[in-house]
Amino acid sequence: MRDEPLVLGIETSCDETGVGIVRGHTLLADALASSVDQHARFGGVVPEVASRAHLEALVPTMQRALDEAGVTLADVDAIAVTSGPGLAGALLVGVAAAKGYALAAEKPIYGVNHLAAHVAVDTLEHGPLPEPAVAMLVSGGHSSLLLVDDLTAGATPLGATIDDAAGEAFDKVARLLGLGFPGGPIIDRSARDGDPASIAFPRGLTAPKDLAAHRFDFSFSGLKTAVARWVESRERAGEPVPVADVSASFQEAVCDVLTAKAIDACRSHGVDTLVIGGGVAANSRLRVLAEERAARHGIAVRVPRPQLCTDNGAMVAALGAHLVAAGVAPSRLDLPADSAMGLTAVSVPG
Amino acid sequence: MLVLALDTATPASTAALVEVTADGLAGVVERRTVDPRAHGEKLAPEIAAALAEAGFRPRDLAAIVAGVGPGPFTGLRVGLATAASMGQALGIPTYGVCSLDALGRAAGPGRVLIATDARRREVYFATYADGERLTGPEVAKPADVAGLLQGAVGASLPAGVLVPGGASVAGLVDRAAGEGALKYGDVFGVPVEEHLLHPPGAALVAIAADRVREGVPSEVLTPLYLRRPDAVEPAARKPVLT
Numbered sequence A: 001m002r003d004e005p006l007v008l009g010i011e012t013s014c015d016e017t018g019v020g021i022v023r024g025h026t027l028l029a030d031a032l033a034s035s036v037d038q039h040a041r042f043g044g045v046v047p048e049v050a051s052r053a054h055l056e057a058l059v060p061t062m063q064r065a066l067d068e069a070g071v072t073l074a075d076v077d078a079i080a081v082t083s084g085p086g087l088a089g090a091l092l093v094g095v096a097a098a099k100g101y102a103l104a105a106e107k108p109i110y111g112v113n114h115l116a117a118h119v120a121v122d123t124l125e126h127g128p129l130p131e132p133a134v135a136m137l138v139s140g141g142h143s144s145l146l147l148v149d150d151l152t153a154g155a156t157p158l159g160a161t162i163d164d165a166a167g168e169a170f171d172k173v174a175r176l177l178g179l180g181f182p183g184g185p186i187i188d189r190s191a192r193d194g195d196p197a198s199i200a201f202p203r204g205l206t207a208p209k210d211l212a213a214h215r216f217d218f219s220f221s222g223l224k225t226a227v228a229r230w231v232e233s234r235e236r237a238g239e240p241v242p243v244a245d246v247s248a249s250f251q252e253a254v255c256d257v258l259t260a261k262a263i264d265a266c267r268s269h270g271v272d273t274l275v276i277g278g279g280v281a282a283n284s285r286l287r288v289l290a291e292e293r294a295a296r297h298g299i300a301v302r303v304p305r306p307q308l309c310t311d312n313g314a315m316v317a318a319l320g321a322h323l324v325a326a327g328v329a330p331s332r333l334d335l336p337a338d339s340a341m342g343l344t345a346v347s348v349p350g
Numbered sequence B: 001m002l003v004l005a006l007d008t009a010t011p012a013s014t015a016a017l018v019e020v021t022a023d024g025l026a027g028v029v030e031r032r033t034v035d036p037r038a039h040g041e042k043l044a045p046e047i048a049a050a051l052a053e054a055g056f057r058p059r060d061l062a063a064i065v066a067g068v069g070p071g072p073f074t075g076l077r078v079g080l081a082t083a084a085s086m087g088q089a090l091g092i093p094t095y096g097v098c099s100l101d102a103l104g105r106a107a108g109p110g111r112v113l114i115a116t117d118a119r120r121r122e123v124y125f126a127t128y129a130d131g132e133r134l135t136g137p138e139v140a141k142p143a144d145v146a147g148l149l150q151g152a153v154g155a156s157l158p159a160g161v162l163v164p165g166g167a168s169v170a171g172l173v174d175r176a177a178g179e180g181a182l183k184y185g186d187v188f189g190v191p192v193e194e195h196l197l198h199p200p201g202a203a204l205v206a207i208a209a210d211r212v213r214e215g216v217p218s219e220v221l222t223p224l225y226l227r228r229p230d231a232v233e234p235a236a237r238k239p240v241l242t
Ligand SMILES: [Zn+2]
Pocket: A114, A118, A139, A141, A278, A279, A310, A311
């Protein structure tokens, strides 16, 4: 296969309809349509609403991506699509459309893993990924630590959340503070005016007894409840809730745990590169704290720019291009959407 | 003109090729997998197999006709996403046809109830006279269909034909077709055409044939959902302190 394949990627695993086009490690187009506003009043993504929005958005989003890149479907070397994990109905829209494009344009199709795509997207910004690397993927749908020995072959899950995803915790805390949805960017903004040390919120799964069984796992449910308790007792006492201090202290608790465990994962596996992806990677405090702690141990932190951290089509295209360049066989036209897709394979085997 | 017909509004994933001529149409090939959870996996391979079997390539297609439901949403969207993406890739028009209309047309002469399985113990249904839609499409519990039809078509029926109360649709239609009619045959109380369960590709194309011939502009394929998404706005936050 060629070194710099032209690959188109389609992403529909949650509430973003993304179509990206890359040539090798070069991003040519990244078109996105989001149904986030339609979910706001429900305080979280409603799967059926997301699926309906994907179907409406796909064709126009594809057109924007093709126009932006100045290419046609006939030009591309392969089409990549998120096969999983994600919302089943939402994934199916993207997979069906990708098959339609691949079938009509007579192109190979790659059904790829969404988490691996979050890792691969960094290559668009920082070039080939040094391997092995540790990847921390944090968003509203996932919170995982992965050991990446070879991005072509798969990744080894080191740990994941045992309850809420990190982004979910941001959403829930933003809601109980009456700040809106999605919570990540709102809390980040609110926290800027607060004191992160003002309230000592718990750090889940960091006590010695928890570390024995859950060294690289996360838990954010207890933190969310602790914030709710704290806010409620203030309200009951008739005292004002210091929203900025609560935001900052909550954010500090999340970022403290995430970065401590990510650095621990790097050190215990002798890895000197940490890649961070997912919507929560856009959090300003997480970036700063990760850099600070990693520097102390000679670990390089790679975080793509915020638009590439959240779900998008470019990340799928980037992983597709990596697979094409490595000569990995494409998937077949009967490839499934797999809402619980694991990381034993980075793409659906042909 | 070679036309691809797709339908995923029932447990069937149907892909058919139909040749549309100036004054008629001829079925070329029809392929179908019946599995309510396999649309996402089976439809595209069925299309590829249909093309290969007939010795055509995708670029030979002049238009795509897709059944827009009503049908269970997840499967329905597979057909429409596939049709829309193929149409875009090939630069050919896509046309939508109510999936029940294809069954109604295929059912032929007489008054026919078409009912498909809407899950949750409900059916999607519409009625037809000589292949033309009279009422619907709607979604309802099988036992409520007769009452809804009496309100809708009762006025046009001769006096004395109405069946007061009861769930049977006898008197309102002569027979029924579709897998919902088969499943709830005892409720409807009319003969069921057991061979006509899924929208035939040729009937879909027949309904859109004039649009194909006249080169009507491509249509955005919008599903006939008939139901709103199940989603509830969160209630006020529950206290965590005891
Ligand atoms: Zn993601």
